[in-house]
Amino acid sequence: MKKRVVLYKRLPADLMSRLQAQVEVTWVDTAQADGLACLRSALPGAHGLLGASLRLDSGLLDLAPQLEVISSVSVGVDNYDIAELTRRGVMLTNTPDVLTETTADTGFALILASARRVVELATWVRAGQWQANLGPAHFGSDVHGKTLGIVGMGRIGEALARRGAAGFGMRVLYHGSRPKPDVEARYGAHYRSLDDLLAQADFVCLTVPLNASTEGLIGRRELALMKPEGILVNIARGRVVDELALIDALHAKRIRGAGLDVFAQEPLAADSPLLQLDNVVATPHIGSATHETRNAMARCAVENLLSALAGERPANLVNEGVLSEYLLPVS
Ligand code: DGY
Numbered sequence: 001m002k003k004r005v006v007l008y009k010r011l012p013a014d015l016m017s018r019l020q021a022q023v024e025v026t027w028v029d030t031a032q033a034d035g036l037a038c039l040r041s042a043l044p045g046a047h048g049l050l051g052a053s054l055r056l057d058s059g060l061l062d063l064a065p066q067l068e069v070i071s072s073v074s075v076g077v078d079n080y081d082i083a084e085l086t087r088r089g090v091m092l093t094n095t096p097d098v099l100t101e102t103t104a105d106t107g108f109a110l111i112l113a114s115a116r117r118v119v120e121l122a123t124w125v126r127a128g129q130w131q132a133n134l135g136p137a138h139f140g141s142d143v144h145g146k147t148l149g150i151v152g153m154g155r156i157g158e159a160l161a162r163r164g165a166a167g168f169g170m171r172v173l174y175h176g177s178r179p180k181p182d183v184e185a186r187y188g189a190h191y192r193s194l195d196d197l198l199a200q201a202d203f204v205c206l207t208v209p210l211n212a213s214t215e216g217l218i219g220r221r222e223l224a225l226m227k228p229e230g231i232l233v234n235i236a237r238g239r240v241v242d243e244l245a246l247i248d249a250l251h252a253k254r255i256r257g258a259g260l261d262v263f264a265q266e267p268l269a270a271d272s273p274l275l276q277l278d279n280v281v282a283t284p285h286i287g288s289a290t291h292e293t294r295n296a297m298a299r300c301a302v303e304n305l306l307s308a309l310a311g312e313r314p315a316n317l318v319n320e321g322v323l324s325e326y327l328l329p330v331s
Contacts, residue, residue: 003309006042008035008051009073012295015302022306023048030054043067048305055079061088069308073301075099075288078210078237082319092318093304096155098296099288103235104159106287108167110233110259111148111203113281116140120278141202141229141256143168149201150174151194151217152208152236153183160205161187173197176208198225203233210237220245229256235287238263247273250280261287 005023008030019025026042029035030051039054043063049056052073061067061084069091070080077094085092113119117140124130124138148164150157153176164170165187172189174180179191194217198204204226208214218232219242226232232255234241243264249255257279263272266285274280288297304314313323 003047003068004045005048005050005305005309006039006046008039008049008054009298011050011298011302015295015298019050019302019306023309048309050301050305053079057081058084061085061090069093069305069314071301071305071308071314073297076209076237077318080318086319086321089322091308091314091322093301093308093314093316094318095297095300095304096316098300099293100155100159102290102293103156103287104163106261106283107156107160107205107207107233107235108163110235110261110281110283111205111231112143114231114233114257114259114279115143115203119281143170143203145169146202147171147173147200149192149197149204150189151197151204151206152176153180153189154207154209156235157205157207158183158187160207161189165189173201194222195225198222198230199227201230202227203231205233206236206240208236208240210239214240216240216242218242218246220248223249223255226255228254231255231257231259233259235261238266243274247277250274250277253279257281259283261285 002024004026005019006026006028008028011019028038028042030039040063043060045066046064047066048069048071049067050071050073056070067090070085071093073095075094075096077092080092082092121138148170150160150172153174157174157176161172161174161183164172172187173192174189175192175194175197183189192200206218208217217240223245232246246258250258259281260274261283262285268274268282274282288294300316304316308314
């Protein structure tokens with residue numbers, strides 16, 4: 001008998017066919033008003049879940065006693081209680097690597113858009129306000145040759161470092177859990193404490209995962225350490241930054257601007273004070289959102305799911321500990 005999978009993210013047709021050939025698929029559209037109710041009725045009997053951006057709390061997990069794997073179509077796993085999944089013997093998989101370059105492109109799009117005031121000035125042109133040659137009031141600042149500070153030197157951090165060093169002749173500083181001599185050798189990057197990085201970088205780009213030690217990492221004190229002409233770019237998670245402190249710093253022009261792809265609450269409320277500020281470029285969590293990359297992520301997630309359900313070790317297993325816990329009964 002085929003195993004049962006609840007799918008709550010749309011898949012390209014070829015991947016859907018591949019999945020349906022091997023498992024019984026129940027599609028749940030969580031964007032619909034009755035999405036949660038449909039999910040609740042699909043969970044009993046489910047062996048696998050595939051989707052993203054859904055917080056699966058204990059109440060939902062209790063409804064799925066046969067669950068073997070959750071295949072997340074994301075690299076970030078902050079939506080999941082990993083210890084709880086491990087305790088229940090549920091594998092969690094994610095989609096690293098395939099989105100690295102696209103997400104680094106998004107980081108640079110925000111760096112360039114913020115420094116060169118692309119969104120603000122394009123809006124100004126559309127409003128018919130370009131009636132004379134530009135003066136200093138509309139000038140931006142250079143990106144090339146400046147100092148790029150990367151907080152979190154994982155895969156995406158390294159892809160940013162490569163763009164900064166090779167593409168824009170930038171000096172690269174980074175902060176992370178430990179110095180990485182290979183990265184330093186490749187990009188001439190220098191390890192700094194977080195405080196030193198904030199004080200020295202022209203662009204501070206956040207790429208850390210959200211967890212207990214990174215939540216609120218950039219607060220009032222940290223923003224105060226940044227240069228007045230500094231620009232903060234967040235392609236990590238909104239809650240890595242104290243958003244109210246950031247709004248205050250931007251409003252008071254204590255820093256020059258921010259390029260934000262992620263927010264404490266998503267979707268960002270239309271009345272967010274961030275959207276009143278000319279020195280903010282806000283994008284709707286587009287980090288990995290290209291056709292090519294989202295298809296690659298979906299493919300990776302399907303492969304992870306099918307290997308887990310086949311009793312193999314999936315390529316992108318997040319909770320390694322589950323392999324030893326797997327046969328323990330859940331009380
Ligand atoms: C991820 O994969 O975690 C991204 O934030 C989704 O774009």
